[in-house]
Amino acid sequence: MNQNAELARDYLIDGPVDSGTLIVLAHGAGANMHHAFMQQLTQSLVAKGFAVYRFNFLYMQANMLDGKKRPPDRAPKLVQHLESVLADIQHKQQQGELNYKRIMLVGKSMGSRMMATLTSSLHQCEMPDTKAALDSVIGQVCLGYPFVPIKGGVPRLPPLNESSMPTLVLQGERDKFGLPEQIASWTFRKGIEFTYIPDGDHSFAPRKSSGTTFDANLALVVAEIDRFCGSLS
Numbered sequence: 001m002n003q004n005a006e007l008a009r010d011y012l013i014d015g016p017v018d019s020g021t022l023i024v025l026a027h028g029a030g031a032n033m034h035h036a037f038m039q040q041l042t043q044s045l046v047a048k049g050f051a052v053y054r055f056n057f058l059y060m061q062a063n064m065l066d067g068k069k070r071p072p073d074r075a076p077k078l079v080q081h082l083e084s085v086l087a088d089i090q091h092k093q094q095q096g097e098l099n100y101k102r103i104m105l106v107g108k109s110m111g112s113r114m115m116a117t118l119t120s121s122l123h124q125c126e127m128p129d130t131k132a133a134l135d136s137v138i139g140q141v142c143l144g145y146p147f148v149p150i151k152g153g154v155p156r157l158p159p160l161n162e163s164s165m166p167t168l169v170l171q172g173e174r175d176k177f178g179l180p181e182q183i184a185s186w187t188f189r190k191g192i193e194f195t196y197i198p199d200g201d202h203s204f205a206p207r208k209s210s211g212t213t214f215d216a217n218l219a220l221v222v223a224e225i226d227r228f229c230g231s232l233s
Contacts, residue, residue, distance in 0.1 A: 011055040011088070013098070015046035021229055022100035024085065025054040026111025028144075029072045032060045037203060038108070044222040050229075051100065055085050078114045079123055087129035103133065104229050105140040105165075109177070109202065112142035116159035116167070138232045139166035141225050144202045147178030147186075155186055167192045168228040170221055172200025195224050 012033065023045055027033050033054040042052045056064070058081055059073045072078065092098040107115040117123050119140060125131050140163075147155045155178075160167060171178055173196050180196055197217050199206035204217045 010061065011053060011085070013051065013053050014042050015051040016049070017051055017097065018099040019049060019051035020100065021050055021102045021104055021233075022089070022098060023050050023052045023104050023106050023225075024089065024115075025052055026082070026105075026107040026115055027054070027056065027060065028109035028111055031108075032056050032064060040218060041222070044218060045225065048222060048226050050104075051098070053085075053089060053098075057081055072110060075114065075117065078110075079118050082114055082118050083125060083127050083130040086133035087127050090129040090133040093133075100136070102229075102233070103137045104225070105137055106143065106225065107140070108143045109146050112140075112145050113156060113159055115140050116142065116145075116163055116165075119165040120159050120163035122158060122162050137165070139168070139228065141228060142167065142169045142171075143221065144171060144175055144204070145169050145178060147183065150176055155182075157186060157188070160192060161187075161189045163189075164191065166228075166232055168224065169194045170197060170204075170224055171195075172197045172202060172204050172217075174199060175202045177202055193228070195220075197221065 027038055033056050038054060042054060045052050057078055059070045063070050105115045169192060173180060197204045197220060198212045199210035200217050204221060205214045206212045206217060
């Protein structure tokens with residue numbers, strides 16, 4: 001048996017299954033749900049009383065099974081997998097394995113763009129169980145939204161602007177996928193909030209000379225998610 005097979009499980013649920021709010025946590029393009037950032041974020045959210053459902057997209061599951069590195073699937077397949085994740089959550093709610101009142105979508109980079117696409121008019125959801133789960137979603141949080149590719153290009157604003165979902169964007173002040181001065185020059189719909197993480201890069205890590213630390217920035221990220229969730233309750 002491949003030693004990585006156990007790590008390629010589709011999902012993990014942490015925290016109290018009867019929490020009032022379930023956070024669905026999607027990873028970025030290059031780091032799976034077991035990455036140190038994802039684990040530390042999950043532990044911090046659980047400490048706040050949230051339940052956290054994190055998962056691996058299908059290409060990442062395949063990467064972990066055979067050790068090969070694949071690029072992310074194309075957006076339609078990624079969003080389709082998100083649909084299946086929410087359908088699974090709805091099924092678990094019906095079976096009594098979960099007992100939440102609200103769902104908050106939280107995505108890192110690519111994961112945030114796919115979640116925003118799922119909740120926008122750019123995507124038509126077909127699965128009844130997914131639609132039922134979406135009825136419980138109160139908002140979405142984008143952790144380092146990939147506004148523009150590193151090499152430049154048209155900003156990826158439609159997933160955010162074509163959605164009516166309350167949205168919080170947490171962006172590092174040094175995030176090359178979308179710097180504060182770039183973001184200030186773009187037009188956004190109402191209902192999108194921005195919080196900038198001090199001296200943070202795309203993973204919210206600051207420079208040693210900044211006067212802050214990664215742990216302090218992560219604590220701010222968690223506090224902002226908690227605040228935003230509370231504002232929508």
